[in-house]
Amino acid sequence: MWQNTRVSHTVVVELFPLDVRLEVQRGTALADILAEYGVEFPCGGSDMCGGCRIRVVDGTLPAGIPDRVVFTEDELAQGWRLACCARADSSLKLEVGQWITPVLADSAPLEGKGRAGLGIAVDVGTTTIAAQMLDLASGQVLGLRTALNPQCAHGADVMGRVLFALSDPRLTPLIRSTVGAMAVDLAGERSSELREIVLAGNTVMHHLFSGLDVLPLSHAPFVPDRMDEQIFTPAQLDWSLPPSCRIRFLPCIGGFVGSDILAGILATGIAAGETLSALIDLGTNGEIVLANGHRILCASTAAGPAFEGASIRMGMRAASGAVSHVILQDGRLECHVIGNSPARGICGSGLVDAVAAGLDLRAILPNGRLADGAQEFPLTGSVVITQADIRELQLAKAAIAAGMRLLLRRWGACRNQIALVHLAGAFGNYVRLESAVRTGLLEIAPCRITSAGNTALRGVKMALLSPDLPFPGPIEHVPLASEPGFQETFIECIAFPDM
Numbered sequence: 148m149w150q151n152t153r154v155s156h157t158v159v160v161e162l163f164p165l166d167v168r169l170e171v172q173r174g175t176a177l178a179d180i181l182a183e184y185g186v187e188f189p190c191g192g193s194d195m196c197g198g199c200r201i202r203v204v205d206g207t208l209p210a211g212i213p214d215r216v217v218f219t220e221d222e223l224a225q226g227w228r229l230a231c232c233a234r235a236d237s238s239l240k241l242e243v244g245q246w247i248t249p250v251l252a253d254s255a256p257l258e259g260k261g262r263a264g265l266g267i268a269v270d271v272g273t274t275t276i277a278a279q280m281l282d283l284a285s286g287q288v289l290g291l292r293t294a295l296n297p298q299c300a301h302g303a304d305v306m307g308r309v310l311f312a313l314s315d316p317r318l319t320p321l322i323r324s325t326v327g328a329m330a331v332d333l334a335g336e337r338s339s340e341l342r343e344i345v346l347a348g349n350t351v352m353h354h355l356f357s358g359l360d361v362l363p364l365s366h367a368p369f370v371p372d373r374m375d376e377q378i379f380t381p382a383q384l385d386w387s388l389p390p391s392c393r394i395r396f397l398p399c400i401g402g403f404v405g406s407d408i409l410a411g412i413l414a415t416g417i418a419a420g421e422t423l424s425a426l427i428d429l430g431t432n433g434e435i436v437l438a439n440g441h442r443i444l445c446a447s448t449a450a451g452p453a454f455e456g457a458s459i460r461m462g463m464r465a466a467s468g469a470v471s472h473v474i475l476q477d478g479r480l481e482c483h484v485i486g487n488s489p490a491r492g493i494c495g496s497g498l499v500d501a502v503a504a505g506l507d508l509r510a511i512l513p514n515g516r517l518a519d520g521a522q523e524f525p526l527t528g529s530v531v532i533t534q535a536d537i538r539e540l541q542l543a544k545a546a547i548a549a550g551m552r553l554l555l556r557r558w559g560a561c562r563n564q565i566a567l568v569h570l571a572g573a574f575g576n577y578v579r580l581e582s583a584v585r586t587g588l589l590e591i592a593p594c595r596i597t598s599a600g601n602t603a604l605r606g607v608k609m610a611l612l613s614p615d616l617p618f619p620g621p622i623e624h625v626p627l628a629s630e631p632g633f634q635e636t637f638i639e640c641i642a643f644p645d646m
């Protein structure tokens with residue numbers, strides 16, 4: 148038996164960054180291990196497609212002949228290998244290529260205010276984390292690190308995280324250790340120059356990072372006990388950084404409106420001037436802000452996971468193999484697939500495009516039904532969208548459109564008075580504006596909508612560079628569910644525009 152031999156018959160395989168740690172028989176095929184976690188092997192493990200790429204973060208996995216055919220010398224040196232050709236002959240920590248999601252950073256130039264030293268701005272998203280290090284004097288960005296939020300393994304959305312956190316304390320150390328490692332890595336040998344690290348995120352990320360009780364966020368009326376800015380020393384977070392470095396998580400606005408939106412208001416400047424503007428961050432939780440220099444209204448609306456490709460039969464994140472865009476060309480569908488690999492699913496932007504194209508083809512009717520009793524709308528290869536997928540999109544887009552209509556009603560304005568809509572976040576960056584308008588997700592002309600990128604990260608950088616910058620406010624948070632006419636407005640918004 149293995150207990151009596153000198154060499155253990157088991158090895159440990161860790162799957163990064165999902166916090167999965169497995170003890171397996173030495174020599175087990177990595178394909179067998181990874182398949183259990185949903186990793187796909189597009190060419191069936193024939194070492195031809197490169198779709199099963201993994202990166203060895205820790206441990207040793209010698210490169211074989213197929214690896215040398217598929218990867219460059221640089222990639223081999225970085226640890227990239229084909230999972231379908233490899234076995235766990237020793238303990239390994241692996242990053243799975245299919246789990247790597249492109250993370251939206253921010254390249255807008257900002258001016259420093261002459262403060263000496265370095266600072267780090269962090270956007271703590273529910274799915275991804277983006278951190279940029281800046282020279283505080285010049286405002287120049289010196290480095291970027293991105294990561295999947297390791298909490299993803301314990302809940303896809305904020306409510307899943309809250310429910311997990313009610314019975315398990317692991318989420319706080321998980322997020323702290325990930326952000327801390329990113330900060331240490333970014334600062335490198337210059338860590339003694341770090342003055343400040345500023346973070347923003349939604350209210351659940353704020354609470355979990357700060358170690359606050361999430362119970363009030365688990366039930367109506369979803370009003371947190373604490374919404375204020377949270378300040379820490381590196382020692383309190385167990386980070387190997389100089390004690391003089393201050394860490395602060397910016398304050399929240401409401402139960403489902405966090406400091407990421409506060410930072411977005413700062414970044415877009417919508418709370419200045421006379422014209423009415425809007426900020427919309429589309430995700431599982433959609434946040435909407437209406438503002439001018441005199442008033443700020445904000446609301447959150449539960450759009451569900453359709454914009455992130457979840458709850459869709461062939462839905463997936465915007466990663467290699469996802470149909471990300473669909474256009475109609477001479478009456479035919481042309482699909483763009485991320486990574487030039489075979490299509491294996493569809494992400495949120497592809498779904499909105501596909502439904503817009505289906506509406507134009509009259510394959511999808513304005514009430515959302517597939518024409519002629521069809522059950523599926525085929526896109527490319529084996530990728531289809533189903534009647535249920537269209538329903539999911541209808542519910543998601545109705546939540547956003549109804550939220551905007553109700554905020555406008557509360558303001559006493561009509562949509563034509565909005566000068567500009569800033570569409571924030573990764574989905575907002577990739578969705579085609581024409582398709583968002585065609586499906587009724589946004590009820591405003593495309594020429595008055597702009598993709599604003601990662602406004603949360605840009606706003607955090609502004610707060611980092613100018614510590615005395617006043618936060619915009621007061622901000623009136625409108626709980627939509629208790630707003631008069633909420634149900635009726637939501638139902639009105641479910642149908643697609645009949646053009």
Ligand code: FES
Nearest residue numbers: 190194196197231
């Ligand atoms: S599955 Fe195609 S190369 Fe591994």
